[in-house]
Amino acid sequence: MTRAVGILGIGSYVPEKILTNNDLEKMVDTSDAWITERTGIRQRHIAAKDEATSDLAFKAAVAALDDARVKAEELDLVICATASPDHAFPSVACLVQERLGAVKAAAFDLGAGCSGFVYSLAVASQMIQNGLYDKILIIGAETLSRIMNWQDRNTCVLFGDGAGAAVVGAVDEGLGVLGIDxxxxxxxxxxxYQPAGGSRRPASAATVAANQHTIHMNGREVFKFAIKILGRTSLRALEKAGMKPEELDLLFSHQANLRIITVAAKRLRIPMEKVWVDVDKYANTSAASIPIALREAQDAGVLKKGDKLLLCGFGAGLTWAAIVLRWAK
Ligand SMILES: CC(C)(COP(=O)(O)OP(=O)(O)OC[C@H]1O[C@@H](n2cnc3c(N)ncnc32)[C@H](O)[C@@H]1OP(=O)(O)O)[C@@H](O)C(=O)NCCC(=O)NCCS
Incomplete structure (x- = not known):
């Protein structure tokens, strides 16, 4: 049995507290001008002391369920894409499943870095298409501020906290997911990567003292990889969908850096008017960035039923993912 599968509802949540580039100038040797020119980021949201990833995920999930008019009890599965879970185990998905009252749902986390939301949509769409499940909640949620070295200007200016979620289910023929890469x-x-806190380098006083529990990144290498892969994965997903880049209505790239998004759009010859950009407001929220962008676009009234969208991302792993879909709401 195969059927068309798409997004029935979308939700997001970002913490209240905003940290601007000017705030960061007082914390590390950086400047608003450098951050804005090199990344397009102007501010990021930071979770409150008592807010963990599952708290953000829960709020985004409630918004997505409301938007889809689906009850938590109807969910068959909860998938949470995250690189900054509340605990190594249990999964964030299990914590959210319990809090939502999604009593019949299975639950697991998915680790694909910033590509995690698109990976989750791929997994969910196949499970529904094959008839195993009817309704799946997918979430991308991060509190990267908790694993940040706030003395390292190479990383701490780039990331933000937030969550986005989508309810995935059967949609009208011709709509929904059309191509996956x-x-x-x-x-x-x-x-x-995060060097310590896992089985390779368990937590110890020495690993904490050496800041080994924070994000370590070779920014130039990741930049080169992103530039190379985003266009390529997008073209593969478009090919599977039988679509040309010029047919797309909107491009939702992972929001890591405006320069990376711009290069990807150029490779695909997509004008910037068709590219969603909100990295200025949220910075890189990893697995949450694409669903946050989708909800923002929906709230802005720019998403119409039948619109042809491309979602594409890259991240830790290194991973990449692209999905072409026709908006089904
Ligand atoms: C991190 C990134 C913004 C750096 O931009 P860049 O133009 O490549 O800058 P470079 O790495 O060449 O660094 C240029 C200089 O700026 C400095 N610099 C780095 N961060 C800085 C900051 N926040 N403020 C001021 N200067 C900074 C560097 O130390 C370097 O100085 P040096 O030449 O004296 O060594 C960019 O490489 C990037 O976006 N990479 C991808 C990161 C990413 O997307 N990660 C998440 C993946 S999901």
Missing amino acids: LGSDGSGAYHL
């Missing part, structure tokens, strides 16, 4: 190149694994 996923990939990974583990040879770049250590260009973007």
